[in-house]
Amino acid sequence: MLRPESEAELAEMIRAAHAPLAIRGGATRGLPLPGEALDTTGLHGIRLYEPGALTLVVGAGTPIKEIDTILAEKDQRMAFEPMDHRALMATQGEPTIGGVTAANISGPRRIQVGAARDHMLGVRFVTGTGDIVKNGGRVMKNVTGYDLVKLMAGSFGTLGVLSELSLKVQAIPEAEATLILRGQDMRTAVADLTRAMGTAFDVSGAAWLDASASDGGGERRIRVEGMAGSVAYRSERLADLLGADHVATGNQSAVLWQQVRDVTPFANRPGTVWKVSTRPSIAADFCGALTSRGIAHSVIADWSGGLLWLSLDAEADTQDAGAAAIRQELARYGGHATLIRANPDIRAKVATFQPQPPALERIAAGLREKFDPRQILNPGLMAPL
């Protein structure tokens, strides 16, 4: 295993490498990566924290836990509430900011504030040729040259190994509340969630968990955050509009969203888990189509239905774990499916990422050829070799 302690050392190790490297931070996401491990946790530490400018600069190997602690001391947080994969994937280790940003992870607040990509102000990284590159900076608005920050977000280490990130942080709001309503079916719940997103009440979480992922035959959750008076006002208005059995506040509310964020209801269900990104209004039709094709599943709908977590029932979890059917349906509806959890047999047969149209795949391959011409950075992860 390689474990560089500085960016210069990282560059040297990559230049010296002649075989594939498996880039990892806390290794909590269970990605299928062959090759010698390149562990980034030695690139660790808070380089700059300016609460008054809402900016944080950190080494890529810095644990999320450490960042959360330091931000909390100033009543701040990473607004995109990145998912912690450990429960779902049954992994150990400490998630790092490098892993979170390389995978463009986010959480339920995605619909209000965006994903990791929208909070990354700057990056430093080392390409597959060992060149050290910086892009962006530490200011809120920056259009100086091409936005390689976005390119690096979600490139899963295939274009370069992140060494340093500069992030936009957010003040923790004074209050939060979650409206809970039980017993709705998916179609009705998603219609309510999209309606909530269309109000002026600044909803920061909109999820529905089906009967096997919650108690009481399906549970709809709507979150608002902000100043205390405002949260009280908006949750009352939303309850009038869409109904609620119960309103959870404070920590009780926070726990509900941690559960959605980390997909913990699926932690104890064995088998394949898919992450589907699509349009909310087709979510119920899409899931119905899967069921009628024999792909029985449990579902958690986040992002008002735009993010679907599917946990396959045992009888459907054979062959390609529904990959062909799921991806065919998505080609019709728009969107894509990523394989998050699967046994090694399925992993071997199914591409983790949904294959793209040839024109886009050519561009992606062209970029990989430029940034990693020797094919040593997580080769084969985002597209077959």
Add this chain to the structure above:
Amino acid sequence: MQMPVPDPRILSQKDALVGALRKVLPGDAVISDPAETRAYECDALTAYRCPPMIAVLPASTAEVSAVLRLCHLYGVPVVPRGSGTSLAGGALPTADCVILGVARMNKVLERNYPDRFIRVESGMTNLSVTGAVEEDGFFYAPDPSSQLACAIAGNIAMNSGGAHCLKYGVTTNNLLGVTMVMMDGDVVEIGGAHLDPGALDLLGLICGSEGQLGVVTEATLRILPKPEGARPVLIGFNSNEVAGACVRDIIEAGVLPVAIEFMDRPCIEATEAFAHAGYPDCEALLIVEVEGSDAEIDEQLAVITGIAQRHDPVAVRQSQSAEESGRIWLGRKSAFGAMGQINDYMCLDGTIPVSELPTVLRRMSDLSDEYGLKVANVFHAGDGNLHPLILFDANTDGQLDTCEAMGAEILKLCVEVGGCLTGEHGVGVEKRDLMTHQYAPADLEAQMAVKDVFDPAWLLNPAKVFPLDTSDARRA
């Protein structure tokens, strides 16, 4: 401004290319008469002008594709153009180029409220996108000052911001998908109505690439429900430094206004004379706007004015009516026009960490003394995006040069304190040669490698973004 020498081989093919273009476009969509191509000689950076060889106005993605296929075949550079409002010379032609204007592509293609998006052709103006969904209670958030005229195509090319992006983000945070024509005529669909790419984030790469990677013809944009209400408060201070400190404290306190705008004395005086907004007599003022129901607005403004009081303000005016809100914004919105009445000016766009505001304002004032040109400041303080206006007289010999030299010094200062050359206007030709102050050779090389992939012959929007000597080898 140095531009590449026009290629005689290309110029000699003009007639043949015009003929070929007329076969794929309606007659009035191909402009080749020098008297008419002159209309496209510059954008809003009027200091630099050069009529293009040909201008075309395609009306569909298929027509754009046909044009690019031909230009690719002939090896002719193409400069894409939205509405020509770039302040950075992003749409400045070369003498041997085809200007490709998207102004005829201005239809709404789809509105979808449950999924909160609108799909439009890229020639639509920014404000007309909001206009298309406003009656149903929605709006498109990025709001550059030129929003009445500027096109979505240009907004995407420059990743445009605006006064309200403190809360809602800039174009890249509100763009879901594009239809784009590659330089060889291929049409690609990137993104869609869903959030997050399932592969490399090409959409994020294209946004802000200044029309150098492809020509965007259609865009899927996120729309948001309109807030119940909005109200500004105006706060005057005795010094720039104190105003800057107040901005920092507001941000740190965790209230998230939709906008925090800053004006200094020269700017306040000019706008007062021009717009009579009734601003207080002070060194610096902030306009802070918050949104919500009346009670929510009261709650937020109580915190904000509480913070302001700790900074010994000379005036705190909370708007009491829609009319008063309009007056508070009037001065800010007419600031550029007001400055234009009394002087020629150059508008800069450097962005700095908010914490450096007092230092940078002080050092800009030193530079102003050194170069003998006045600077007026009006900018988005909440996100550190400065817009210093350097005042000069274009008719006095040498003043433009002095102004450009001073502008370069200010931008270098922004970089030195941890900021960047441009926050929302783009590099264009204007800041092209300063790029080496912000980026090392390897940093620029990585960006140019991206262009190599999308446009291997470097035909799209030539001579922008990268210093000419850096990109020489590739353009040949």
